[in-house]
Amino acid sequence: MLFNVMTICILVALGAAYFVPRKMWYVIGMTLIYQIKYYYIGAIYHFDDIFNAKYNKTDLPSVSNKIAIVTGGSKGIGAEVVKKLLQCDMEVIIACRTTTAGEKLILEIRKSGITSGRAKVYKLDNCSLDSVREFAKKIKADYDRIHILINNAGVMFIPYRVTKDGFEEQWAVNYLSHFLLTSLLLPLIKIGGNPDDCSRIINITSCAHYISDIDFASINNSSKDTFLTLAAYGQSKLAQTIFTVTLQKLLTDKSLNVLVYCVHPGIVNTDLFKDTILGRYRWLMMGWKTPEQGAIPIIYAALNKDIERKGGIYISNCKEYALPSAALKEKIQKQLFEFSLKQVRLSDFF
Template structure:
């Protein structure tokens, strides 16, 4: 209904704006309005999806003392809840976070809450810096011989103004997608060592339902058209890229007979700091959203559940499999995204470290 209304209203609004403003201004306003309507539509639709499927969003935590897991963005929000639950599984848990002191403080809080199992360790990782990604990976390779679970969780959402990272990339593209693309490649040797037949290592890409409204604009990957920054476009593009990456990488891993599988996960509409840059933060609407604990469950399901062994490449929401976005299944898009990503992170081959 919202999209149908937009189809009627947007042309009228643009016509009104065009009477007073030049074309570029009209295009910018029209795009922003339409994107906001579509974002709200998907938010409401998948909030309802969370409510209807809440009964499936459950998971028993197995004991896995021999496993080692890495989670990026592990010091707050959903990431912090994942860390706590992985420690309850008695795992070795590596917190990769921008502020080491925040991660250390989280561990103290978890211990005070009564969770004494597991072996946590905090490392510095700034996902807005590809140099930091490389430094983190090198340190992990020195300290560990194998990794069983990599949860690419760190992210930013709907930042209000255009910002480039030190490497020259739009912030949401770099943090949400590109840094994790590089990190996964660098850690593949350890993930390969951690997997075995019937018990593969797992790569979890934390994405969003907005993958369905995303488009990869290879001509304007920074989502800044003639000086106007489209933050919704940038965010949805980064989330779609994660899903395309998941699907394409799974096929590459299968072709090489590696015991490593990839999954993309929508945690749900969750009340976390990610909404700080939106008008919803602090409103009564967010009280209807999932809690961070509830948002952590489908991610943990993808990381731990045995029933999805040999189902790599799937998209998970509320501990159930759902279709990937149509864009993610197009081989030419997968190929183009991989080629661009390799160029941006300065790799000649995604598997060059194996």
């Protein structure tokens, strides 16, 4: 049976190679390789979610004096994060592209019986660096400190699209916009922290960072003909993880009371999969984490006292996991940081 399946696959591949232009062979081959990698790492982490479900829990302490920002906070995991932060009696800023969606979420949360906390909605389009700058400007005008920044907004496996700033959309939304936002809001985040209770920055990454690389040559020079959406997504998430480790080093060197964490929510059933085969056959995602379960490790990273003074780590299921090897290489850390500064036109992150 296995021999028959392999034979069919080889015949199909040979047939495709005959009819497909040679310049597309690389794209097709690499896409298949990445699909295999994603199914492999996805299966591992799905079972990890099952076996470690008992650890995926955290308290919801009352912290009425704190202010948090959640990007992409109007739907999916972000909406569940907002809900849990409000249960902690915090002031929560929902940063989202469509403000009406954020307002609708607040109404739904209040109707569910949660009356604690304060919620506000601000417009933020992570596809636009100008929108990031405008959002940061408004926050600085309205607030003098921020205690928690959760960089959650993201897109996954989308067709090739370039933002008006000239960047591939997954790179721009998942990583670069958050790099810029963190820099612009850092003055408020610094003020929000103190030696006994540090401010926190949470970068939402993915287990995909284990199977990805940073290809600096392709970031600004990708094209529709050679674009690999699976590679682009993984690269953007690996960048988030590397940024977490690098920024924590810089903050520690400056003796700032700010902690940075990267969090994998788990294999979660959300609309992020709408552009994949799983999105067309939702039953394939039965048994995956719910958005509420995916929000729990994010809340853990934002509020848990057991990880105070332990920044720069990677969290999944409310446990610390090993970082990908690329995130530990100082040469890559430095190169990515300097590369990102140039892309967002900053001379100094601080």
